[in-house]
Amino acid sequence: MRSSALRVGASLLALTAVMAASGPATARTASDRPGSARPGTTWSAGWAAPVQRPSEGFEENWALKGFADQTVRQVVRVTGGGTAARIRLSNLYGDEPLRIAGATVARTAGGASVEAGSVRRLTFGHRQSVTIPAGGETASDAAPVRVAPFESLTVTLYFAEPTGPSTFHAQAYAKSYRAEGDHGADRTGAAFTAYTHSWYYLSDVELTGGSAGRRGSVVAFGDSITDGFGSSYDANSRWPDLLAERLAAAGTPRPVLNSGIGGNLLLHDSPWYGDRAGARFRRDVLDKPGVRSVILLQGLNDIGFSEVDLPTYKPNPQVSAEQVIAGYRELIARAHARGVRVVGATILPFKGAEYHTARSEAKRAAINEWIRTSGEFDAVVDFAAVMAAPSDPQALDPAYDSGDHKHPNDAGYRRMAEAIDLGVL
Incomplete structure (x- = not known):
């Protein structure tokens, strides 16, 4: 009887853990600066862009309209190198919580395409989705991806729900791409038929192992x-x-x-x-x-x-x-x-x-x-x-x-x- 009860209790604990892992993580406010899931990891800067309030900017962008059931793919060139990467996302100027339904990082192949076999699912506290409070930010867990200085990484974010106006960087002088639906794991850029010259929510790429x-x-x-x-x-x-x-x-x-x-x-x-x-x-x-x-x-x-x-x-x-x-x-x-x-x-x-x-x-x-x-x-x-x-x-x-x-x-x-x-x- 006692061993049977222990087995049932252990099963319930395991089920609870699985259910927690499948739900969205909740990010902290910007002042908390959440860190790596691996204590002791030393991170160096790879790329960064300061964030701004949503506005129309100098040319057409998507900041005021935001996103809903859409995927945004952003290409950034790092000036450091490493064997693993994490990203920081900012909702500093959001009026309501922002849900990231999925995110990936990959080595860039050109345009909106990425190198075969390089796509890595990003997690946040070991969960594949995350909710960032209004005025907050979050950091992903480390993802194994090897990149050398002056190579480009592609960060892809899927927004299943309406985001509202987007925290962004207006003048990127680089294309960011958009697709309808969830295309976070796509290798080709065929689904990404629209682009602007701004970055959305992405504030940093940090590297380790370089x-x-x-x-x-x-x-x-x-x-x-x-x-x-x-x-x-x-x-x-x-x-x-x-x-x-x-x-x-x-x-x-x-x-x-x-x-x-x-x-x-x-x-x-x-x-x-x-x-x-x-x-x-x-x-x-x-x-x-x-x-x-x-x-x-x-x-x-x-x-x-x-x-x-x-x-x-x-x-x-x-x-x-x-x-x-x-x-x-x-x-x-x-x-x-x-x-x-x-x-x-x-x-x-x-x-x-x-x-x-x-x-x-x-x-x-x-x-x-x-x-x-x-x-x-x-x-x-x-x-x-x-x-x-x-x-x-x-x-x-x-x-x-x-x-x-x-x-x-x-x-x-x-x-x-x-x-x-x-x-x-």
Whole structure:
């Protein structure tokens, strides 16, 4: 009788465990930063993108409409390497809980296709689905997938239920693909018939089992010039991408993370262009795995937006050079308190752009002089000097101009990456 009761009890316990594993996991709030299912695992940064409120952005995207019974496939190039990966998903700007019904990671074969045999089901607390509360985030468990620096991974998310407006990164300069129904395990991209140039919910890919992250991560922090506006789509020709390639070629490989947001402001939050620099500095710089240094290129929009009355250029109060400098000082102090080096970057020339005026030019000159001479940064990269037209220091060199007189083209972004002294990182 007693042994029979024990067997029944054990069976009930086993059934309860199976039922729990089959249900969705519940993620924690963003402040909890859930970790690996394997205690002691050391994670390094592979790829990251800062998240934003849902908006229409500069071109068509799916952020406001969200997803329902749809699969989204996103391709990202990592600047580190490893033998296992995990992803972080953010519902920071969601109004209600977000359910991820399924997720996979695979090696990219091109477009929306993935390499045969490389698809790995992602789990969250050993469950294949997860619910992320409004304002929260989650990390997946580790998945075995071997990837080298500068190779691409494909992350696929299936949304069985309506998501509502989506936390996203507006300007990815890379395609993300969408299919109707559940196609998370598909090898080909045939079902993925729609695409946009934004990333959705995906904020980080972290790696373990590699060596590139042992030297520490570099974070490029800024606005659209860091984000890569004007660079070629699907070419990974933003200056942080090219800086990572330079570091690897010099025999000092390390992850370089791009924490730029197009239109971002140093001093004010924006409905279209993300939280102000000070509000997002912790999550987009200081909380990244192994961060050792940050390159700060910010302030152009603060001094420029006030010169133009456009709906998206809000808020746009007059901001003084002294206020911008005070914003830099706050970020420097916070980075130094965490042992992170700060490289100050001068603001690029923008004569001919819509918000170039005598007043905004005077502010740029004053800010750049302070960056060069104050001694408050650990090092300085003089982007303004190397990107200026030979005949006019207030104008972007035509050879480096994407066409709007303020954003570089691919050649300009390469010149920026070449201007950075690798020794200061």
